[in-house]
Amino acid sequence: MSEEKESCCVSRRSLLGSGAKIATLTGLAGLGGGMVAGLGGASLIGEARAAEGSADVAPGKIDEYYGFWSGGHSGEVRIVGLPSMRELMRIPVFNRCSATGWGQTNESLKILSEGLTPETKASLAKRGLVTFDQGDTHHPRPSYTDGTYDGRYLFINDKSNTRIARIRLDIMKTDKVIEIPNSHSIHGLRNQRYPKTGYVFCCGEHRIPVPNTGINLTNPKEYVSIYTAVDGDTMKVAWQVMVSGNLDNTDADYAGKYTAATCYNSEEGVTVGEMTASPEDHAVIFNIAAIEAAVKAGKAQKIAGVDVLDGRKAAKSDFTRYIPIPNSPHGCNASPDGKYVMLNGKLSPTVSVVEWAKLDELFAGKITEKQCIVAQPEIGLGPLHTTFDGRGNAYTSVFLDSQIVKWNIADAIKQRSGEKVNPIRQKIDVHYQVGHTNASMAETKEADGKWLVALCKFSKDRFLNVGPLKPENDQLIDISGDQMKLVHDGATFAEPHDAVIVHRSKIKPLDVYKRTDPLFDDLKAMAKADGVDLEADNKVIRDGNKVRVYMTSVAPAFGITDFTVKAGNEVTVVVTNLDNMSDLAHGFTMVGHGVCIEIGPQASASVTFVADRPGVHWYYCQWFCHALHMEMSGRMLVEA
Numbered sequence: 001m002s003e004e005k006e007s008c009c010v011s012r013r014s015l016l017g018s019g020a021k022i023a024t025l026t027g028l029a030g031l032g033g034g035m036v037a038g039l040g041g042a043s044l045i046g047e048a049r050a051a052e053g054s055a056d057v058a059p060g061k062i063d064e065y066y067g068f069w070s071g072g073h074s075g076e077v078r079i080v081g082l083p084s085m086r087e088l089m090r091i092p093v094f095n096r097c098s099a100t101g102w103g104q105t106n107e108s109l110k111i112l113s114e115g116l117t118p119e120t121k122a123s124l125a126k127r128g129l130v131t132f133d134q135g136d137t138h139h140p141r142p143s144y145t146d147g148t149y150d151g152r153y154l155f156i157n158d159k160s161n162t163r164i165a166r167i168r169l170d171i172m173k174t175d176k177v178i179e180i181p182n183s184h185s186i187h188g189l190r191n192q193r194y195p196k197t198g199y200v201f202c203c204g205e206h207r208i209p210v211p212n213t214g215i216n217l218t219n220p221k222e223y224v225s226i227y228t229a230v231d232g233d234t235m236k237v238a239w240q241v242m243v244s245g246n247l248d249n250t251d252a253d254y255a256g257k258y259t260a261a262t263c264y265n266s267e268e269g270v271t272v273g274e275m276t277a278s279p280e281d282h283a284v285i286f287n288i289a290a291i292e293a294a295v296k297a298g299k300a301q302k303i304a305g306v307d308v309l310d311g312r313k314a315a316k317s318d319f320t321r322y323i324p325i326p327n328s329p330h331g332c333n334a335s336p337d338g339k340y341v342m343l344n345g346k347l348s349p350t351v352s353v354v355e356w357a358k359l360d361e362l363f364a365g366k367i368t369e370k371q372c373i374v375a376q377p378e379i380g381l382g383p384l385h386t387t388f389d390g391r392g393n394a395y396t397s398v399f400l401d402s403q404i405v406k407w408n409i410a411d412a413i414k415q416r417s418g419e420k421v422n423p424i425r426q427k428i429d430v431h432y433q434v435g436h437t438n439a440s441m442a443e444t445k446e447a448d449g450k451w452l453v454a455l456c457k458f459s460k461d462r463f464l465n466v467g468p469l470k471p472e473n474d475q476l477i478d479i480s481g482d483q484m485k486l487v488h489d490g491a492t493f494a495e496p497h498d499a500v501i502v503h504r505s506k507i508k509p510l511d512v513y514k515r516t517d518p519l520f521d522d523l524k525a526m527a528k529a530d531g532v533d534l535e536a537d538n539k540v541i542r543d544g545n546k547v548r549v550y551m552t553s554v555a556p557a558f559g560i561t562d563f564t565v566k567a568g569n570e571v572t573v574v575v576t577n578l579d580n581m582s583d584l585a586h587g588f589t590m591v592g593h594g595v596c597i598e599i600g601p602q603a604s605a606s607v608t609f610v611a612d613r614p615g616v617h618w619y620y621c622q623w624f625c626h627a628l629h630m631e632m633s634g635r636m637l638v639e640a
């Protein structure tokens with residue numbers, strides 16, 4: 001496709017191919033520059049045969065869509081190409097990654113620790129930790145400008161430790177992680193669509209006493225759940241609203257005025273029996289301008305340094321409304337025409353359709369909450385999430401029936417007003433117990449109705465038996481025609497809850513890092529204080545018990561091939577990868593020290609450890625970078 005870039009630097013493949021001829025240590029340094037520019041790249045680029053309705057992307061062809069998959073309790077995000085469903089990359093977020101050193105490099109540890117609350121920091125410190133090494137991701141969502149993806153960021157929640165993270169889409173790496181104070185277990189996450197993101201809306205699911213400092217332990221009636229708006233640019237909490245019931249999922253409109261969130265447990269119980277006793281729960285509607293005005297007017301209390309408003313049912317606030325819907329709703333999905341939000345029934349076989357435009361009248365006191373519901377079609381057993389094709393149809397995942405149900409929104413509205421029409425268009429079996437579903441570009445005003453994924457919780461007999469723990473099954477469905485067609489089964493590991501499908505024209509990742517990236521600012525400052533030029537010098541700085549080793553890497557050699565320290569020294573190794581070509585990552589692994597980090601092309605990274613064992617310890621590059629990759633190594637000599 002014409003918009004695809006041609007790599008201006010040599011590809012890893014052509015480098016390796018020509019490696020035998022040029023693999024002399026002396027001749028290699030020159031490869032870092034533009035000497036062999038123009039080789040490779042272009043022939044690898046082609047177009048997926050998606051237009052034919054085939055999910056077959058031939059070898060050497062590339063996909064039309066990026067899929068961003070949550071990794072569930074693996075704590076990561078995965079990039080999947082569509083329609084091939086090939087897993088392209090994993091982005092470590094809340095997890096500790098052995099391959100890249102995420103959670104081990106000084107740079108990642110700073111990102112993972114700086115946004116934690118003082119209480120969490122103190123608690124971790126007692127265990128000798130600076131951060132958690134685990135997370136439970138559910139809802140990856142890219143940033144928007146004017147109702148469509150702008151390619152800046154992807155945000156994701158960690159339900160297990162009440163955090164959210166931001167991933168930079170230019171380098172596909174996590175750059176910010178914050179814990180949400182006053183809240184407990186962030187589940188639903190969606191972004192402001194208009195004018196831009198803007199706010200990242202986060203649902204604190206479980207109800208707790210606020211502040212959660214030991215008060216009201218046994219008095220659940222005093223617990224609250226908290227809806228948080230984070231400023232996606234600064235990654236600071238903008239405001240919070242206390243809510244009745246357990247917040248589940250949320251979504252924003254296309255006008256920047258309202259968000260909605262589904263809540264279960266309006267009973268405010270603590271056991272399953274108590275939580276499901278009432279046939280009715282609710283969705284909460286948040287009026288953004290009214291919330292901002294209330295904060296400005298000083299109506300919020302400051303708790304943990306954050307403005308917290310009381311939007312609970314009994315408070316009868318002018319910025320929240322409670323729309324009654326059947327028991328235990330789950331998914332909350334805004335339609336790409338900007339008109340509706342679908343509240344998925346879960347325990348009820350229905351989806352309740354709320355019209356955003358009615359909310360003006362609701363807040364003006366002209367209509368009731370129930371009058372905002374314009375349709376309530378019966379979909380099947382266990383409707384969880386709904387997605388869209390941009391042609392007026394909705395697709396709802398039904399967990400108990402193991403189906404994706406296609407239905408027409410306009411017909412569902414007609415049916416509600418008494419007309420004899422059947423909004424259901426087709427039901428297709430999926431395998432099995434589907435959770436989330438999402439279609440290509442469906443969460444933008446550019447929904448294009450080509451592909452849909454059904455993220456099934458069970459795979460049972462669909463794959464080779466791999467033991468008692470089975471993979472999930474992410475299925476691809478072609479929705480471009482009248483009838484949905486199942487075209488692919490994809491085994492995945494624990495546990496993609498949700499995924500978004502983004503056209504490749506929306507994202508422009510880099511091939512190599514920019515040396516001006518703020519990511520390297522700390523290392524540059526440290527090097528400067530040590531009188532070291534990060535991009536040129538290979539130097540060992542001794543500072544009392546601390547040793548800082550600055551080295552460059554150019555395939556296939558480190559700039560320092562041996563350094564000597566004293567047993568007990570705290571060693572910081574800083575590696576700057578001077579190779580300036582696509583796909584030429586190096587690594588730094590220190591044998592016997594649990595150290596293994598990635599250094600991408602033109603990146604710097606550092607790791608700190610104690611060298612407490614006298615002897616010879618080899619370090620090596622673990623990223624296969626060259627015909628002489630095995631030789632890319634050096635020795636740390638530790639004196640007794």
Ligand code: RUQ
Nearest residue numbers: 138384435436497
């Ligand atoms: S939500 S299906 Cu987080 Cu449905 Cu998992």
Ligand code: CUA
Nearest residue numbers: 621623625629
């Ligand atoms: Cu550098 Cu392998």
